[in-house]
Amino acid sequence: MNRIALVVVVLAATSATLAMAQQKPEDEIRYRQSVMNVIGRAMGPMGAMAQGKAPFNAAVAQKNSALVESLMGLPWNSFGPGTDKGAPTKASPKIWQETAKFKEAAENTQKAVANLAAAARTGDEGKFKAAFAEVPKSCNGGCHDDFRLKEARN
Amino acid sequence: MNRIALVVVVLAATSATLAMAQQKPEDEIRYRQSVMNVIGRAMGPMGAMAQGKAPFNAAVAQKNSALVESLMGLPWNSFGPGTDKGAPTKASPKIWQETAKFKEAAENTQKAVANLAAAARTGDEGKFKAAFAEVPKSCNGGCHDDFRLKEARN
Numbered sequence: 001m002n003r004i005a006l007v008v009v010v011l012a013a014t015s016a017t018l019a020m021a022q023q024k025p026e027d028e029i030r031y032r033q034s035v036m037n038v039i040g041r042a043m044g045p046m047g048a049m050a051q052g053k054a055p056f057n058a059a060v061a062q063k064n065s066a067l068v069e070s071l072m073g074l075p076w077n078s079f080g081p082g083t084d085k086g087a088p089t090k091a092s093p094k095i096w097q098e099t100a101k102f103k104e105a106a107e108n109t110q111k112a113v114a115n116l117a118a119a120a121r122t123g124d125e126g127k128f129k130a131a132f133a134e135v136p137k138s139c140n141g142g143c144h145d146d147f148r149l150k151e152a153r154n
Numbered sequence: 155m156n157r158i159a160l161v162v163v164v165l166a167a168t169s170a171t172l173a174m175a176q177q178k179p180e181d182e183i184r185y186r187q188s189v190m191n192v193i194g195r196a197m198g199p200m201g202a203m204a205q206g207k208a209p210f211n212a213a214v215a216q217k218n219s220a221l222v223e224s225l226m227g228l229p230w231n232s233f234g235p236g237t238d239k240g241a242p243t244k245a246s247p248k249i250w251q252e253t254a255k256f257k258e259a260a261e262n263t264q265k266a267v268a269n270l271a272a273a274a275r276t277g278d279e280g281k282f283k284a285a286f287a288e289v290p291k292s293c294n295g296g297c298h299d300d301f302r303l304k305e306a307r308n
Binding site: 030031033034035037038041066067070071074 | 184185187188189191192195220221224225228
């Protein structure tokens with residue numbers, strides 16, 4: 001690595017650390033929980049349509065999936081060092097122990113919801129349902145099962 | 155009102171009531187707080203740019219203002235009847251007493267953030283800053299000052 005590249009990396013790392021340091025752990029915990037809460041609510045009407053409990057509505061699918069796609073990029077920076085405690089949280093300590101696996105799970109989830117939003121934009125019910133069926137595999141199977149506790153801890 | 159119109163209105167009202175009844179007051183309180191929390195975080199980088207504390211970045215302005223615009227439509231249905239208590243909340247009882255004024259404040263805020271997102275899409279720093287300067291007038295002056303308490307109540 002040449003000197004300029006090294007300076008760039010150090011500056012980027014410092015900047016990231018400073019950005020994180022601006023937020024208290026409890027604020028980071030509250031923020032990531034808030035994002036997940038809003039995502040969860042937006043998933044509701046899509047789940048109902050995917051399961052045939054509500055008639056397919058292309059506009060509802062598009063609006064909610066676009067929102068989920070926007071939100072799904074947000075919580076990950078709030079799982080930084082030192083944010084494993086500070087307020088009641090279901091975040092498993094594994095998040096900070098198996099960071100590479102957690103990062104991969106987060107990326108897979110972002111891909112799944114990006115695919116869902118793309119499918120919803122086509123307005124095609126079948127494509128929407130097929131893409132929606134993939135989401136729990138990354139959200140629950142790929143992430144919550146491994147990295148979310150059943151009960152909140154302090 | 156003819157009979158068909160009446161049926162449509164009654165069905166719409168029933169459907170809205172059912173939708174509200176599905177959520178417990180504490181869930182509604184948590185949801186609207188979550189939305190506001192995510193909005194607040196997205197306002198941060200925009201505020202820094204508007205105040206000259208960070209250099210203007212058109213992509214950051216566009217991304218954050220689009221997110222805020224999407225989110226600002228979400229919390230209002232969660233201020234329904236019976237959601238004035240159930241969990242700690244800064245929501246003033248006035249929200250349920252002066253519903254027309256609250257609705258107007260909510261609409262003004264939505265307009266202000268829609269204007270902000272439109273200004274950000276132009277990529278023009280001056281337009282962004284001018285639109286951003288209008289946001290606190292509706293968020294704080296038009297809504298928080300009147301309808302948000304300083305301390306959370308149960």
